[in-house]
Amino acid sequence: MNKEPLLQVKNLKKHFPVKRGFFNQVVGQIRAVDGISFDLHQGECLGLVGESGSGKTTVGRTILRALSPTDGQVLFRSDDQSYDLATATEDTLRPLRKHMQMIFQDPYSSLNPRMTVFDIIGEPLLVNGVSDRSEREQRVQELIIQVGLKPEHIRRYPHAFSGGQRQRIGIARALALHPKLIVADEPVSALDVSVQAQVLNLLQELQSTFQLTYLFIAHDLNVVGHISDRIAVMYAGKLVELGTTDELFRQPKHPYTEALLAAVPVPEPRKSRNRALLSGEVADPANLPSGCVFHPRCPYVEDRCKTEVPKFREIATGHLARCHLAE
Amino acid sequence: MQNQTQTEIPSTPSSIISDSNTDKTSSYTASQWQLMWWKFRKHRIAVWSATVLLVLYLAAVFCEFLAPYSLSFQDTSYNYAPPQRLHFTSESGFHLWPFVYGLKGQRNPETLQKSYQEDLTQKYPIRLLAKGQTYKFWGLFKMDRHLIGVDSGGTLFLLGTDSMGRDLLSRIIYGSRISLTIGLLGVSLSFFLGLSIGAISGYFGGWVDDLIQRMIEILRSFPQIPLWLALSAALPSSWSALQIYLGITIVLSIIGWTGLARQVRSKILSLREEDFATAALLVGASQTRIMWHHLLPSFMSHIIVSLTLAIPAMIIGETSLSFLGLGLRPPITSWGVLLKEAQNMRTIAFYPWLLSPAVFVILTVLVFNFMGDGLRDAADPYER
Numbered sequence: 024m025n026k027e028p029l030l031q032v033k034n035l036k037k038h039f040p041v042k043r044g045f046f047n048q049v050v051g052q053i054r055a056v057d058g059i060s061f062d063l064h065q066g067e068c069l070g071l072v073g074e075s076g077s078g079k080t081t082v083g084r085t086i087l088r089a090l091s092p093t094d095g096q097v098l099f100r101s102d103d104q105s106y107d108l109a110t111a112t113e114d115t116l117r118p119l120r121k122h123m124q125m126i127f128q129d130p131y132s133s134l135n136p137r138m139t140v141f142d143i144i145g146e147p148l149l150v151n152g153v154s155d156r157s158e159r160e161q162r163v164q165e166l167i168i169q170v171g172l173k174p175e176h177i178r179r180y181p182h183a184f185s186g187g188q189r190q191r192i193g194i195a196r197a198l199a200l201h202p203k204l205i206v207a208d209e210p211v212s213a214l215d216v217s218v219q220a221q222v223l224n225l226l227q228e229l230q231s232t233f234q235l236t237y238l239f240i241a242h243d244l245n246v247v248g249h250i251s252d253r254i255a256v257m258y259a260g261k262l263v264e265l266g267t268t269d270e271l272f273r274q275p276k277h278p279y280t281e282a283l284l285a286a287v288p289v290p291e292p293r294k295s296r297n298r299a300l301l302s303g304e305v306a307d308p309a310n311l312p313s314g315c316v317f318h319p320r321c322p323y324v325e326d327r328c329k330t331e332v333p334k335f336r337e338i339a340t341g342h343l344a345r346c347h348l349a350e
Numbered sequence: 351m352q353n354q355t356q357t358e359i360p361s362t363p364s365s366i367i368s369d370s371n372t373d374k375t376s377s378y379t380a381s382q383w384q385l386m387w388w389k390f391r392k393h394r395i396a397v398w399s400a401t402v403l404l405v406l407y408l409a410a411v412f413c414e415f416l417a418p419y420s421l422s423f424q425d426t427s428y429n430y431a432p433p434q435r436l437h438f439t440s441e442s443g444f445h446l447w448p449f450v451y452g453l454k455g456q457r458n459p460e461t462l463q464k465s466y467q468e469d470l471t472q473k474y475p476i477r478l479l480a481k482g483q484t485y486k487f488w489g490l491f492k493m494d495r496h497l498i499g500v501d502s503g504g505t506l507f508l509l510g511t512d513s514m515g516r517d518l519l520s521r522i523i524y525g526s527r528i529s530l531t532i533g534l535l536g537v538s539l540s541f542f543l544g545l546s547i548g549a550i551s552g553y554f555g556g557w558v559d560d561l562i563q564r565m566i567e568i569l570r571s572f573p574q575i576p577l578w579l580a581l582s583a584a585l586p587s588s589w590s591a592l593q594i595y596l597g598i599t600i601v602l603s604i605i606g607w608t609g610l611a612r613q614v615r616s617k618i619l620s621l622r623e624e625d626f627a628t629a630a631l632l633v634g635a636s637q638t639r640i641m642w643h644h645l646l647p648s649f650m651s652h653i654i655v656s657l658t659l660a661i662p663a664m665i666i667g668e669t670s671l672s673f674l675g676l677g678l679r680p681p682i683t684s685w686g687v688l689l690k691e692a693q694n695m696r697t698i699a700f701y702p703w704l705l706s707p708a709v710f711v712i713l714t715v716l717v718f719n720f721m722g723d724g725l726r727d728a729a730d731p732y733e734r
Contacts, residue, residue: 089628120634133625136732137382137647146643147633182385182732183378196629 027100028062029236030086030204035059035095035109037078037085041309053309055081057260058095060335065203068230068237070251070268072244072283074305078260079240080128083206086238087125088116099123099204121151124197128209130189134181140167140192141177147199166195169232171225187218191225198229206238211246223250244287248272253341256280259306259316262335266342276344278321315347323348385731386651396724399717406714410526416497417520418506420483421683425505427455429515430701431466434507440473449475453505463700474504510703512691521683522707528684530714532599533664537657539603544610545653551611552618553641559615566608574605578667582676591682598677602667606660613656617649624648651729659722662715669711685711 037056040049055078063069073079084090086097088108097108101122108116124147127133134143144166145159153159164174170191181189190210197205207226211219227250229235241247247254247268254271256264256279264277275281282301303320306312312319318328327347335345380388390396409416436448452472457464480499487493500506509518551562581601585594621627622645630640671677672686673693680687685707691697692704 084628087632089632117634120632123632125629125632127625127629129625133629135626135630135644135648138643139379146630146635150633150635150639179378180380193629196633200633 026065027105029065029100030063030238031096031098032062032082032086033060033096033098035082035085035097036093037081037090038093051309054260054311055308056085056092057308057311059257059260059262061255061262061265063204063236063238065236066230066234067253068239068251070247070254071238071240071257072242072247072254073257074242076305076308077257078308079242079257080208082257083125083208083238083240087120087123087206089125101203121147121200122202123204123206124200124202126190126193126197126205126207126210129213130186130193131181133193134189136181138180139177140179140181143181143192144177144195144199147196151200162199163195166199167192169198169229170195185218186214187222190214190218190222194222194225194229198233201233202235204236204238206240208240209242210239212241212243219246226250244283256283259311260308261316261345262343263317263346264342264344265335266339266344270339270342276338276342276349277317277346278323278348279317280344315345382647382651382731386728389728389731390724393724393727395720396727399720399724402713402717403721406526406717407530409523410530413523413527414485414487415493415495417517417523418480418482418496418499418508419517419520420485421521421524423483423516423520425511425515427515428453428505428507428511429513430464431455431505431507431511431515432701433510433703434505435468436476436508440470445475447475449473450500450504450506452503453507472504474500474506476500476506509706510701512688512701512704518688518703518706521688522685522710525683525685525688525707526710528595528678528682529665529668529686529711532595532602532668532684533661535596536599536602536606536664536667537661539599540606540610540660541653541657543603543607545614547607548611548614549618549641552615552622562611563615566611569605569608572605574667575670577605578602578671579674579676582671591678594678595682598668598671601671602664606664610653610656610660613652614649617652618645621645621648655722655726655729658718658725662718665711665714665718 035056036054036058039053039055041051041053042048043050057078059082061069071079071082081090085092086108088097088111092109095109099106099108099119099122101119106115106119108119111119138146141160141163144163145153148159148162153162160177163177167174167177172188172191172195176184181192184192190213194210210226211222214222223246226237230237237250239247239251244254251268253265253267255262256271256277258279264271264275264280266276271280272284275284279301286301301320306316306319314330315321315328315333318324321328325347331347333345333347335343337343338349377385414420431453434450434453436450438445438448440449450473451468451470452474454467454469455464456467477499479495479497480501481494482496482499484492484494498506507517507519509522511517512521547562551559578601581604582598585597585601589597627640627644630644635643668677668684669686669689672679672684673689675690678684678687688707689705689711692701692708697704
């Protein structure tokens with residue numbers, strides 16, 4: 024951990040303009056991601072949690088430059104060199120793309136229905152210079168076995184597979200170029216509960232086999248807790264808490280994390296719990312509340328929370344929270 | 351039932367995925383076009399329409415051979431002859447093979463109207479591959495065989511004749527060559543324009559997109575028929591038949607491409623946001639590759655459907671223009687040109703068979719629409 028981090032995100036922002044009217048005037052900004060910073064070390068898995076609309080998917084897509092960030096830095100280390108992905112041109116990006124891949128949430132729309140599994144998994148190889156078909160075929164067969172499917176499946180089209188199997192195909196595509204970083208954007212939330220565990224286990228196995236680094240995005244703390252070393256909690260485009268999985272589960276410092284933990288179902292129906300359930304709506308990223316963005320829903324709200332923006336400060340070693348009251 | 355379920359191939363993906371029965375593995379490896387064909391095949395009316403269309407287009411291809419008379423045939427002694435009936439029975443009993451009686455024309459001394467009567471003494475059996483007028487097949491081979499005909503001396507006007515004694519059926523068959531191809535040609539031109547302009551609009555976005563969209567709005571706000579009329583009136587009268595034909599095609603597709611361009615644009619805009627397009631971008635695929643390998647194949651089937659549905663509009667457009675006298679002009683023979691003969695009340699009242707080209711226009715437009723319907727249902731076999 025004392026080495027240079029693989030990925031450093033500094034004050035990343037992504038705002039979407041709101042356009043209206045005949046001439047498409049910009050009438051406002053949606054602050055989907057509003058100043059996010061974290062480090063990600065080689066071989067680590069960082070979980071990124073938040074409600075729908077909190078901007079977590081946008082973080083993943085902006086880091087990989089599927090979207091262009093509005094502001095901030097994304098420093099990626101490759102071959103002892105550091106590249107700022109946030110400002111890189113498409114030409115500098117292209118050779119770097121093979122080091123970082125994405126696993127998508129929806130296993131249906133992420134696979135082109137008009138291509139065979141061979142063409143889907145082989146595409147990363149083809150566009151990165153493996154032009155020999157038999158070489159590609161061999162590699163695709165290796166990959167398909169690694170993700171737990173059968174070699175004869177590569178002649179088939181995606182419609183022949185179930186959701187879980189499709190997600191495995193998506194994983195194989197992401198692995199094809201030996202990436203260092205994988206952004207997994209809610210990779211199991213579209214799957215049946217019984218299949219979720221299988222895919223999670225596969226992701227864990229692959230991580231140890233290939234020393235992968237994960238940014239694991241999810242809305243379910245249970246899933247994230249299962250796989251992550253550290254967890255970052257996101258609310259309305261900002262990080263509100265960041266800490267190791269153990270510590271965050273034992274001692275949440277931010278009331279929002281507390282509420283998320285309380286919402287995690289416990290498989291003991293007789294046990295009664297004091298649930299700190301959240302009231303109110305998720306903050307509107309086009310019209311953020313003043314002061315602490317969480318104050319309209321916070322059970323401990325004080326006067327200063329409504330005016331004063333809390334800093335993202337270190338409460339304990341390696342444990343940060345954005346709350347005036349945390350200690 | 352048992353037998354049926356075995357031979358029937360499931361057409362929806364959901365039923366394909368359901369189990370790993372080895373009988374169904376063929377559908378696992380079925381491409382988009384195969385799935386589309388399986389789905390289209392289930393649409394009875396569409397399949398029938400496709401068959402009728404095939405027959406119509408084959409007739410257009412082999413029109414010299416199919417038409418009983420050649421295009422240049424005319425015999426003023428038989429002008430405005432009504433359709434001749436095919437007979438199976440005569441005073442000598444039932445005939446297995448149909449025949450026609452000879453035609454006798456008489457002028458009514460009071461009204462000067464010509465009226466025709468069947469000459470029961472002369473019987474002309476219909477001959478297959480009959481020797482008739484010589485023609486040049488596709489302008490290449492000299493031939494004199496027609497699919498049907500009668501021996502010399504007799505006449506075979508199954509749909510009657512016009513003011514110059516020309517066989518209407520033969521002219522309709524020859525006209526199909528022009529009327530049916532002008533739709534195809536116009537649509538290919540629209541396709542080319544719509545695809546490229548729509549792709550530019552959707553792909554580049556920004557002010558290019560705005561400009562193109564406003565231009566399309568202006569073009570579409572013109573009333574269609576007056577615009578066509580104005581444009582075709584502007585074609586120089588010194589042009590040759592072929593030039594006029596091409597000119598009219600261009601006029602017809604000037605509005606046709608706009609709808610297509612919009613469809614292409616919106617498809618590109620929505621498909622670009624699909625995860626598989628993002629995935630291709632993230633593995634380092636170039637923009638051209640994403641366009642050609644991911645976006646274009648994804649909306650090609652929709653484009654083909656809208657093209658199919660655009661052809662009848664073109665055919666009607668040509669017919670209306672020619673009917674109004676601003677489209678194709680004789681000596682070119684198209685269904686619209688033929689209908690122009692039936693323009694006044696008098697001809698319709700006395701010679702109603704001159705309207706028969708309209709039946710062919712209606713038939714063609716209907717089958718195109720039915721087939722387009724079936725294609726549209728089959729176009730997206732991946733619906734969930």
